[in-house]
Amino acid sequence: MEPATPEGWSSKMGIVPPDDIRRRIRLTRGMLERDILAYLGDTVWEYLVLRHQYQQVVRSPFTESQEVRTIRQGRAAVMLHRSGVLNGREQEVLLEGAQKVWLQKVRWNFEGIRQVGINMYCCALGLRTLLGYAYMDAASSDKDLTRIITEIGLLQKPGVEDQMLAEITEGIFDPSLRPPGNYFLALAPLGHAALRLYVSRYLCERPLIASEFIYRVKLALRQEELDAASIAFLRDSATAEEARLMQGAREQGDSYAFAFECLLGHLALKLPYRLHQIVSEFGWAQPLEGT
The missing domain is CATH 1.10.1520 (Ribonuclease iii, N-terminal Endonuclease Domain; Chain A)
Known part of the structure; x- marks a missing residue:
């Protein structure tokens, strides 16, 4: 079952997260x-x-x-x-x-x-x-x-x-030809950047000196952390479609962290509402009302 999308939520938002849910x-x-x-x-x-x-x-x-x-x-x-x-x-x-x-x-x-x-x-x-x-x-x-x-x-x-x-x-x-294998290799960096925005925004609410701020962002985005988050997400929360996308990414990138970033990049492009739901499950964002 796919997660519901609230009325009025745009699937084509250019900024993550949208203004109406950003602190x-x-x-x-x-x-x-x-x-x-x-x-x-x-x-x-x-x-x-x-x-x-x-x-x-x-x-x-x-x-x-x-x-x-x-x-x-x-x-x-x-x-x-x-x-x-x-x-x-x-x-x-x-x-x-x-x-x-x-x-x-x-x-x-x-x-x-x-x-x-x-x-x-x-x-x-x-x-x-x-x-x-x-x-x-x-x-x-x-x-x-x-x-x-x-x-x-x-x-x-x-x-x-x-x-x-x-x-x-x-x-x-x-322009109809996309290089073979480009889908996941180009998608993972986008997902990583989207997640970095969430982590940075979360830490901005707890002011730190710049060196500590940047260190903590990088610490949160280590592969070991993302691997663990990805496995927990697949086990507990992923829809069948999300699991298939991540499995396809793993066949090319071989790590759960890479697959998770590919999924987040895909959602940043197609369904930022779902992206926010997932990130909020890990405590990096406030849950949306009614979820």
Whole structure:
């Protein structure tokens, strides 16, 4: 028996979790360190990029290096700053996130800063901070976050880039062809990013210093933890369809953690209501009313 979906719940939500079930924090700029907001914003970026790329054939989620990621974020920050899309508060957050941030990072990420340059690195951190703020702060909303990411270009329709390439190549590129085995290999990172959003949001309600925050997020997402969670989920809660998807993933990735992340990625795309139900069973989110 498939889990019921409440009336009005969208199966095409671009942000996980949807705004109507998210606990937002007031005054995140004071409650959370800038590094925590930037980490959360970078996770938002990763989730959206993976979601967007999963729906195209032309690019793989695995082709993006940290250098390319930072450059793209930096350019997006400059574009947003000049576009007039941001309101006054969002402009302040963007600039605060970028201000002299390289001074704090140069000791442990000198090579990363050198590769992209100080200005681009700072702009990228500014964007990450803005996305973290828009995702988490009570003064913002999913509507605001959607406005920002739409301007960046991460909410395009599925297959739009494939169609453009097909037109440019006059049909030589066939967007109907997805590389064999790409389904699970591209789906698992999306599920991991979605779960990271939930864990990060949970920890934001219990303010920590940035180093401890990031350590605890990584600790919660260790393979051993996900393996145990996956086995318990299969035994107690999985529907027949979910079990089949996970079994198919295990035949390719061979670990329960990989299969679990594939399932979460699938649900993030198709049924975020069910994704939230599953995550709440493990204590990383508040259960929905009536469930």
